[in-house]
Amino acid sequence: MKRRSGGEKGLPSVAAIMPCRNEIKHIDAAVTSVLEFDYPRERLSLTVADGMSDDGTRARLDALAACEPRVSVLDNPDRLPAHALNRAIEVTDAEVVLRLDAHAVYPANYARSCVDVLLETGAWNVGGVVITHPGAKTPMAEAIAFAMAHPFGVGNSSFRIGAEGRKRVETVPFGCWRREVLRDLGGFATDIPYAEDDELNARIVARGGDVVLDPAIEVAYFARGTLRALALQMFRYGRYKPVSGRRLGRVTTWRQIVPPAFVAAFGLSALTAVLWPPMGGIGVALLALHLFVGGLAAARATRSLGLAAALRLPVVFLSMHVTYGAGYLCGLASLLFERGSG
Numbered sequence: 305m306k307r308r309s310g311g312e313k314g315l316p317s318v319a320a321i322m323p324c325r326n327e328i329k330h331i332d333a334a335v336t337s338v339l340e341f342d343y344p345r346e347r348l349s350l351t352v353a354d355g356m357s358d359d360g361t362r363a364r365l366d367a368l369a370a371c372e373p374r375v376s377v378l379d380n381p382d383r384l385p386a387h388a389l390n391r392a393i394e395v396t397d398a399e400v401v402l403r404l405d406a407h408a409v410y411p412a413n414y415a416r417s418c419v420d421v422l423l424e425t426g427a428w429n430v431g432g433v434v435i436t437h438p439g440a441k442t443p444m445a446e447a448i449a450f451a452m453a454h455p456f457g458v459g460n461s462s463f464r465i466g467a468e469g470r471k472r473v474e475t476v477p478f479g480c481w482r483r484e485v486l487r488d489l490g491g492f493a494t495d496i497p498y499a500e501d502d503e504l505n506a507r508i509v510a511r512g513g514d515v516v517l518d519p520a521i522e523v524a525y526f527a528r529g530t531l532r533a534l535a536l537q538m539f540r541y542g543r544y545k546p547v548s549g550r551r552l553g554r555v556t557t558w559r560q561i562v563p564p565a566f567v568a569a570f571g572l573s574a575l576t577a578v579l580w581p582p583m584g585g586i587g588v589a590l591l592a593l594h595l596f597v598g599g600l601a602a603a604r605a606t607r608s609l610g611l612a613a614a615l616r617l618p619v620v621f622l623s624m625h626v627t628y629g630a631g632y633l634c635g636l637a638s639l640l641f642e643r644g645s646g
Contacts, residue, residue, distance in 0.1 A: 317347045318415055319398035323380065323388030324406035325355030328364060330526060334406045335368055335375065343415040345374065349398065353380040353388030386492035386500040393486055401486055403479045403501070409524040417521045418480035421470070428485050428513030429505060431476025432521025433463050439529030443612035448534050449527040450609055451620045456601050459559035462517055473517045475505040477525070496547055498540040503548040531620065535627040542631030546639050560632065566590065567629030594622055
């Protein structure tokens with residue numbers, strides 16, 4: 305599909321939609337960056353679906369909406385992102401839907417770049433790469449941000465580690481779709497509380513559509529600021545991956561299997577060591593290998609990251625993989641239990 309002619313008047317209308325809950329630290333910067341898009345004002349709107357925030361976010365959103373007619377606020381009593389996104393999609397008649405995150409700040413050309421690639425390629429979904437920033441001014445937060453953009457932390461995820469050129473991928477951050485595509489797909493799956501964007505992208509690929517990543521499109525994303533918050537995020541990501549896999553009849557990406565395999569192997573060696581102590585050596589070896597690789601990454605990052613943050617990297621990597629893997633195994637066990645009880 306080629307871009308329409310007609311210059312500014314030929315650009316499609318865009319509805320930017322943003323789910324949020326308790327984002328008082330980030331909401332001003334996120335909304336302000338959207339309002340500064342270089343897209344024609346009359347063809348851009350922003351709908352924020354608030355998940356019943358209780359930290360002052362809702363009051364701030366209402367104040368922003370009162371000052372800017374392009375901003376509207378919806379209640380999302382279900383609190384989860386998929387419900388928020390579907391509610392926002394239902395109330396828009398814009399031609400293009402641009403999904404945004406309150407934990408990010410967007411460059412002025414973000415909407416225009418996404419729309420250009422969407423129209424040039426005919427893709428069903430378009431996105432870019434995230435430039436990960438620390439969520440707090442601490443060595444731990446700096447280590448978390450580094451790990452979330454490192455191949456040992458996230459594998460070959462192009463939108464996190466970068467790409468050399470435009471290409472088809474399995475998923476992109478956030479997303480830009482024609483509204484008709486989203487409605488034909490039935491919107492976001494509300495029975496998958498987290499990683500709903502990955503599940504939607506997997507459905508797109510399964511139906512023969514293209515998900516396109518363009519590294520020229522960049523987003524400044526703020527990672528979790530504490531190890532506890534990161535662990536919860538990763539557990540939730542892993543927890544619902546098996547649900548997506550069962551629905552599609554396949555594993556969406558093979559890199560998702562590595563953390564649960566690591567956790568399962570370590571746990572199995574610990575359990576069998578009770579009956580045969582030498583088996584415990586396998587678990588120790590796995591843990592030592594993981595910390596060794598994490599240590600190598602930390603050593604290489606010391607100059608750019610600083611010693612205090614680099615020393616925390618092996619623990620951050622381990623936490624990411626263990627909590628994701630544990631979440632995945634919990635999700636898999638839940639599916640097996642449902643099948644057995646059914």
